[in-house]
Amino acid sequence: MLKKIEAIIREEKLADVKEALRCIGIKGMNVFEIRGQGRQGGIELSGRSGTYHVDMLPKLQVNIVLSEHNLRDTVDTIMKAARTGESGDGLIFVYPVDDVIRVRTGERGRNAVMYPGDIDEKKGGPNGP
């Protein structure tokens, strides 16, 4: 089974999250610049005279597609790296994925998201735990 993680994180946490994921062997990802609102409830910015309220804040959305058995480690890693403890740390969504096709080779499914040095290899081979 393949899963997709959509992690909404703070902009300033991308470097930490990327580095933590690299350490456990998750390299493939893409990142969207997004705006959103949630419990943080916006921020005050300086105007010409005093401040004004901005409700939609810039965040980053990190997308990762991976095998289900790697989901828990990956989510834990993102949480640890992205967390500050203040509201505004973001949310992680997980979806089932029907299929993945690597454009260059035509590989499908799990084979399409594997590469040398990935999380499975680090855990002891492609058919690891």
Add this chain to the structure above:
Amino acid sequence: MPGSINAGDTAWVLMSCALVLMMTPALAFFYGGMVRKKNILSTLTLSYIFMALIGVQWILYGYSLSFGEDIAGLIGGLNFLGFKGVGAAPSPDYGSTIPHEAFASFQMMFAIITPALITGALVERTRFKSFLLFSILWATLVYDPLCHWVWGKGGWLGKLGLLDFAGGTVVHIAAGFSALAFALALGPRRGFKKMTIEPNNIPYTVLGAGLLWMGWFGFNAGSALAADGVAANALLTTNTSGAAAGLVWILLSWLDGRPSTLGMATGFVVGLAAVTPASGFVTPMAAMIIGAVAAPIGYYAIRFREKRGLDESLDVWACHGMSSVWGVLATGLFATLEVNSGGANGFFYGNPGQLFIQLIGVIATILFSFGITFAVAKALDWSIGLRVTEMEEEVGLDISAHGERAYS
């Protein structure tokens, strides 16, 4: 004394023409940074167009209405139509050591930037056609007469003894209160107060403010029409007031949250506008007080305008109008003959009557500019309409009015 051209004076005034011309693009970017990105080209055009519009109008008849032979102290005659008789020889009345053409060109730059200042009030929603018509009417009915009142030979405010070195009344109060009048006639932008309207590019605004400051040396020191001590003093007072106002403004914003970049840039412009009428008549220390007091006036005028729910979008009234009301009055307080023997003493130098004259200048300028602007704007609104359609406003004026986009 008249008749002989001084090379130094002429060089400085020609240089000042270039400096003041630069203020219009600087203003365009100062304003352009503060609107939404769907309206930046439109906002730039609102300012730049005056280089074209007044660049023609001034030659055809604007200069003549402003500086032509006096008619009843109210307006210039038609003797300079098409710059007839405005040549290389000095004018007997204006700038006796520089070519008449240099004086007339220098004044043209003021006539260009003044209506451009007003456009801060009408960004993001005004029909271009109506705006062009308004601009020509404003230049003809407000700027040219007012310029004659204050600076034209025989103009009634000048004859009264009003001290306005570089345009506190003619430029800043007139533009500020016209902006207020136009905004009242026009109405707010869609969504004003209901959603946050954020500036698209504060760096443009900050850069614009820096270039405005530089241009202001031509504006104020150039108004001496000579490369002399009065010019040097005007340059120094200009710098001092801008500095003091920027400093106070950033402190005010700090007290309300954080030291704001946009606030600092705004403070600079407010200090520069405030000292404009005083620059050639007061000492640097007086200029420091003028700038320091102008900052809270502008700062809280913006707050007042916001509380009233009035969409005078880029605060021309607060930043230029109100700060220069203070500046013109402060000229009546701090002016001294020690700085400029061609001026007068103010309140603090034993001449309280000067303050009264300054007050008359302020009131006359406010009533005249506000009244005519409101009437012209309302008349245009009833006849051809001042606003774009709701859809055009939503899409943004870059696309809907000009068929272009700033970024792709």
